[in-house]
Amino acid sequence: MAETEIPFVDLASVVGADLEIARAVLEVVQSGRYVGGAAVEAFEQAWARYCGCGHAIGMGNGLDALTLILRAHDIGAGDEVIVPSWTFIATWLAVTRVGALVVPVEVDPDTGNIDPSLLSEALGPRVRAVICVHLYGQPANVPAIRDAIGARDVVLIEDAAQAHGATLAGARAGSLADAAAFSFYPSKNLGALGDGGAVTCVSSAIAARVRRLGNYGAETKYHHLEVGVNSRLDALQAAALLVRLHRLDAENARRREIASTYTAELVDLPWLALPRVIDGADPVWHLFVVRCAERDQLATQLASAGIETGMHYPVANHRSGAYAGLGLDLPIADTLAQISLSLPIGPHLSDTDVAHVIDAVRSFR
Secondary structure, X not given: OOOOOEOOOOHHHHHHOOHHHHHHHHHHHHHOOOEOOHHHHHHHHHHHHHHOOOEEEEEOOHHHHHHHHHHHOOOOOOOEEEEEOOOOOHHHHHHHHOOOEEEEEOEOOOOOOEOHHHHHHHOOOOEEEEEEEOHHHOOOOHHHHHHHHOOOOOEEEEEOOOOOOOEEOOEXXXXXXXXXXXXXXXXOOOOOOOOOEEEEEOOHHHHHHHHHHOXXXXXXXXXXXXXXXXXXXXXXXXXXXXXXXXXXXXXXXXXXXXXXXXXXHHOOOOOOEOOOOOOOEEOOOOOEEEEOOOHHHHHHHHHHOOEOOEXXXXXXXXXXXXXXXXXXXXHHHHHHHHHEEEEOOOOOOOHHHHHHHHHHHHOOO
């Protein structure tokens, strides 16, 4: 097997030598204020403006962000929450953490996002929320989801962990629903130097409650109004994120350019299924996921050509040990787990790298 020439992710080349990030982090270190403070406030304000919503609250990670959105809406034991059958397990875990029951709905295999046409049947009387995931960086079909919800008293939540900067009909992810959760895990389009996350929302009351829940249930020190947790974006991460935010649009533009090239050069292969973009959506291509019946063999051939790929995800959530006991039958998720392969994409790739990936894929058959 050839030595890896094209890594799937290369954070060191994008972030590691960035002196502006180093200076921003050093400024926080020298300030002595590592929890909260000016850096966190500046990033929260900038992220709210960028997403086009009223509030952004820094969190310790994306899973906490989803969990606290549910808690802020008083969703818990006895409630049901609709989730996509196909997503990273954190979407499901947030529901389980608050004591509610996951109600998986199958996805459109061409986008990976929840299929709105299947929602009506799943919207039973105990459903309190729908979590739509903007998988791989493409917005879910939020208008169709809202139409399915109709006049029901159901909260619509975005899992936007992979969709920093994505838009639908000109509106950015994070402003499309009642509230949204973001992850700033280092490999995300907007990644920190460790774990981090955020909640965005329009409601001042929900924003205040999320912030309180993430601060031990307290609004002022030692006055704990409810049972909360410790989940706050630390100042070092906020400083790095604020610098990276200024480059997000340019890096997303590069991802779109690569995705467009992949699509144009691979669309004629009858054995390879490419992602479909819904009308009005402008994805940010956190991942470029293709589908191939011989996925494992294709991955092996690309590895032999020095190309690292990913599998998102090799185990569907209902087949994991965490949820296997529910006895769910989700054939689309099962199939996607067997045939999905993520090609390298990101600002670390040169045009030569992209051409090499295309040539290696085309030579598979």
